[in-house]
Amino acid sequence: MPFFSIIIPTYNRARLLQDALESVFAQELTDSEVDYEVVVVDDGSTDDTREMLARYSERVRVLRQENQGQGAARNLGIQHATGQYVVFLDSDDLWFPWTLATYRQAIDMYGGPSVVMGSQAPFQRPEELAGVRRESLRAHAFTDYLASAEEPFVRTACVIAVRTEALRRVGGFTAKRINSEDHDLLYRLGTERGFVWVEAPRVMGYRQHGGSSSKELERSYEGQCYLLEQEQLGHYPGAAARRRERLTLLLHGARHVTRWLTERGRPDLALDLYRRSLRGHLVVPRWRYLLGFPPWMVASSALRQLRR
Known part of the structure; x- marks a missing residue:
């Protein structure tokens, strides 16, 4: 062996x-x-x-x-x-x-x-x-x-x-x-x-490969949605005693992807992922993100449109 x-x-x-x-x-x-x-x-x-x-x-x-x-x-x-x-x-x-x-x-x-x-x-x-x-x-x-x-x-x-x-x-x-x-x-x-x-x-x-195709953006969004869904369904180990640790990891990824989606022109997917992660963010609060992401997303999207 x-x-x-x-x-x-x-x-x-x-x-x-x-x-x-x-x-x-x-x-x-x-x-x-x-x-x-x-x-x-x-x-x-x-x-x-x-x-x-x-x-x-x-x-x-x-x-x-x-x-x-x-x-x-x-x-x-x-x-x-x-x-x-x-x-x-x-x-x-x-x-x-x-x-x-x-x-x-x-x-x-x-x-x-x-x-x-x-x-x-x-x-x-x-x-x-x-x-x-x-x-x-x-x-x-x-x-x-x-x-x-x-x-x-x-x-x-x-x-x-x-x-x-x-x-x-x-x-x-x-x-x-x-x-x-x-x-x-x-x-x-x-x-x-x-x-x-x-x-x-x-x-x-x-x-590292240059660029991000539309399919890759959607797969990243779908991946994060899947992870959050698996947590909500209780499919990850550790039960209630380890929930905070799981959410710390899960939500770090979700925050990263919402910013990445916004910067690459998919604020619709970013906003939906933000919405899906709200419940978890109330358990592991990141107030700067919770309060700051929506106005940042709007401003970032508007600036992206102006640059076109």
Whole structure:
């Protein structure tokens, strides 16, 4: 049984996927740490992904499905994972040579936590990552993910290592084609024993793509609505005793997305999301946002119209 199962979902990104795979195979590991498998899930690609992956046939296990979205692709990988921990890598992102060794160090140091989350370095061109250096491990441990609610760090499931048994226990990712499906997973993992955030070294280069399509804006709105609905239905763990921690995390995301939607010309979606989050904001009050967002949204939208 390998220690790590690396799951890479992909769709029509042959060139970027090749770069991602090369960053995995460039890992600097000792003999005792080199215990991993690579599982690529081709989510119905129509480009030359199949031909490119054929060149890695001895190093990569390839699973294929009709196009169903990233959540379903990751779930297929989880079903077939044989490692103790699953590590996710998106096919347009890059690892540093020390990524797996850092995850392993944190896991060993903190007694096998359920979730280890790393830090990322944003980039648009790979050469921008040249200045990122391997630092000494600097990590913060919590009893579980919800216990980290007040900590101000970027949270995403594309930079985590998770116990495979915990992933399967909570059902993996939602198969809905929404943004924030990674946050939904993290909330469902919220009370699994042991969470570690690795502040340094950074373990992933996160590729930033220019622009935001109309579909992406709508998926972000739909994702936030889904998260709020799941909380209202009681689908996240921790019951009433952990509600404040869950809302702290959920509402931070909702506030960010309402501002983002407004700045990109969708105040209608922003206002509806603001309305949907009001009940939660009365439990975890953020008065500056509650009172200030509506007039800011109106002013921002008016200024956007003037600039056209």
